[in-house]
Amino acid sequence: MEVTVKGLKVYYTVEGxxxxxxLILEGWGTNTQVYRPIxxxxxxxxxxxxxxxxxxxxxxEPKENWTVGDYAAFVKEFAGKVGIQKVTLIGHSFGGRIILKLHENPSELPFETERIVLIDSAGIRPADTLRKRLRRLKYKVGRCFLEVFRKDRVETYRLRHSSADYKAASPRMREVLKNTxxxxLGHLLPKLQAPTLLIWGRNxxxxxxxDGQRMEKEIPDAGLVVLEGGHYSFLDSPEVFRRVMASFMKL
Incomplete structure (x- = not known):
């Protein structure tokens, strides 16, 4: 199905x-099919x-360089367009980041949040390590050195030393990724008042x-389940994931 939100044509699926x-909010660079098992x-x-x-x-794509706040505003308008009033929010990775941002001002939400499921969620800054600090320093020094040359060389350097998400993104979405x-959003964790299930891949x-362990401590009514797998834990351990979801969602 298709709906216009924020002046953009948006594709979505409806089941049941x-x-x-x-409402399932997808991870960065994915699509609805990835979440079909859920x-x-x-x-x-x-x-x-x-x-x-x-x-x-x-x-x-957004016509401007969106922020997390823009995606949260999109979700609010989308929910209004499709008639969502009382909802369980499920967010994987980037989708979890949006859910955190949505609760910056809970009283302004156009719906009532019944439950929340965060799967390998983004949104909080991991503890810094010496290796990460050195990697950032190396990147910044290299970028500053290249800035005396042409912009295309700077972009070549950025691509070589950036994440897979950045490399796969269009020019517009690269700017969005840098913004988001x-x-x-760690300061927003206590604002998630609905019962919250955290599902994480051990690896x-x-x-x-x-990150999941910190969320469990700081979200008032949260429980963490650790699955064998990585960033797509719901695909890596599908049977265990289904049992966990069936229990939480009372299926």
Whole structure:
């Protein structure tokens, strides 16, 4: 299905016809199909919406360099367009980052949050290490050196030393990634008042397990389940994931 939100054509799927809604927010650079195992399971009881966020899947890219706040505003408008009023929010990676931002001002949400599921969620800054500091210093020194040369050489250097997400993104989405990836939303964790299930891959290197452990401590009503796998733990341990979700969602 397709709807216009923030002036952009947005693709989304709808499954199930239950009285309660579920909204799945995808990870960076993915699409609705990646989350089909989740939506298919939940559609047994719930009305499940899975949009391709602007810039991902079949949805149009933002026309400006969006921030996390812009994506949160998008979710609010999308929810209004499709009629979501009482919802379970599920966010994987970048989608979890958006859920944190949504709760910056909970009273302004256009819906009531019944439950939250954060899967290998982004949004908080991991503890700094000497290796990370040295890597950043090396990058900054190299970038400053290259800035005396042409801009295309700077971009070549950036691509060589950047993440896979950055390399795979379009020029517009690279700017969006730079805007969003560095924002630390850890101060918002106590504002998540709904019962929250945290699901993490033991070997997640993109958002380390330590992030999930911190979230469990700082979100008032949260529980952490650790699966065998990495950043896509719901795909790495599908059967265990299904059992955990069935229990939390009362399927």
């Amino acid at each position: 016809c239950g009285a309660e809604d579920v 939506s298919a399971q939940l559609s047994q009881k719930y009305h499940v919406f899975t949009p391709d966020l602007p810039g991902f899947g079949k949805s149009e 990836v560095s924002e630390d 997640d290197t993109a958002t380390p397990l330590a």
